[in-house]
Amino acid sequence: MNSQTRNIQDVAIIGGGPGGLSAALVLGRALRKVTVIDEGKPRSRVTVKAHGFLTRDGVHPSEIREVAHEQMKAYENVQVVKDTVEIAEKIDGLFSLRTRKGEEFLSRRLIVATGMKDHLPKITGMEKVYGKTVFHCPYCDGWERKGEPLAIFGNGKGLMPFIKTIYNWSRDLIVFTNGPAALIDEEKRQLKQRGIDVMEEPILAIESTNGQMEQILLKDRGPVKRTSGFMVTTGETQASAIPSMLGVPLDERGQYETREHGQTSINGLFIIGDAKNTFTSIVGAASQGYEAGVALNHDLAAQDWENEKPV
Ligand SMILES: Cc1cc2nc3c(=O)[nH]c(=O)nc-3n(C[C@H](O)[C@H](O)[C@H](O)COP(=O)(O)OP(=O)(O)OC[C@H]3O[C@@H](n4cnc5c(N)ncnc54)[C@H](O)[C@@H]3O)c2cc1C
Structure with a gap:
């Protein structure tokens, strides 16, 4: 077990697009220890400009990421790591993540915001x-x-x-x-x-x-x-199989089954953004990140209240 695993995070977030980063911001501001693990390959990287996000109309999605990373530096309880999560398990109530670079992370809760991958029609050009x-x-x-x-x-x-x-x-x-x-x-x-x-x-x-x-x-x-x-379609499929590894079923549209705020059938595991809705938009993914962050913080606060009963 390396140093990362001993340092248990309140919330690990896989995927640092608008969904994951928005969740990290709200959870960071709620004093939670948060690690975002992001491979840095969003499906929108092929675009020239993104539109429709109030106050961000016409900017490239990478600019939104850069500003988010910069603003996140104000929260020393939030770290953003460039890596790819390859294996996820739930052991004794904690989520255990192992990455391509060989790091291990343990967390009380997990948000998956890994987005979708496009498989364009096989047409030359x-x-x-x-x-x-x-x-x-x-x-x-x-x-x-x-x-x-x-x-x-x-x-x-x-x-x-x-x-x-x-x-x-x-x-x-x-x-x-x-x-x-x-x-x-x-x-x-x-x-x-x-x-x-x-x-x-x-x-x-x-x-x-x-x-x-x-x-x-x-x-x-x-x-x-x-x-x-x-x-009509970009032939999209899930960018990661992490929720499947943890036991979340995919429905016939290739979306993971979720309930309110992105909660899944696995306690403490939330799925947000494109991974939840196939094509959410930047503002939609950010909104879901905020919503899931608030829901998870309520859940953690209730657990902490019980665990820290005054004598
Ligand atoms: C061509 C194109 C143009 C678009 N234009 C617009 C637009 O103009 N306006 C708009 O609102 N929306 C636009 N979108 C849609 C928008 O980009 C997405 O809906 C939004 O980015 C979804 O956010 P997300 O956080 O769910 O996922 P993403 O932004 O896709 O981020 C997911 C992140 O998770 C990472 N990841 C995946 N698997 C792992 C793993 N195992 N370990 C670690 N990290 C992992 C990925 O590398 C990526 O960085 C466009 C999309 C495309 C494809």
């Missing part, structure tokens, strides 16, 4: 444009593309509702299904009525320069000019 001119979240990047000729990439059950949403930002849409479209005749009729073409030919490549999409190359049809777009 898609990775070069994702986060630059092709996006998933219209609330994050729709305003900048309003009224533009847009491509919509995707197929399946989520396609039609997604088209209706994107139609709010632009009426000039072409849908690329990369194979036979899973649309019923009535849906095809509604799209045609609104002048929305559905191109079912296989996509050979997306051509771009420095992230700026230029055209979509289709088998047989050839190039189709579109300079930005949205995709």
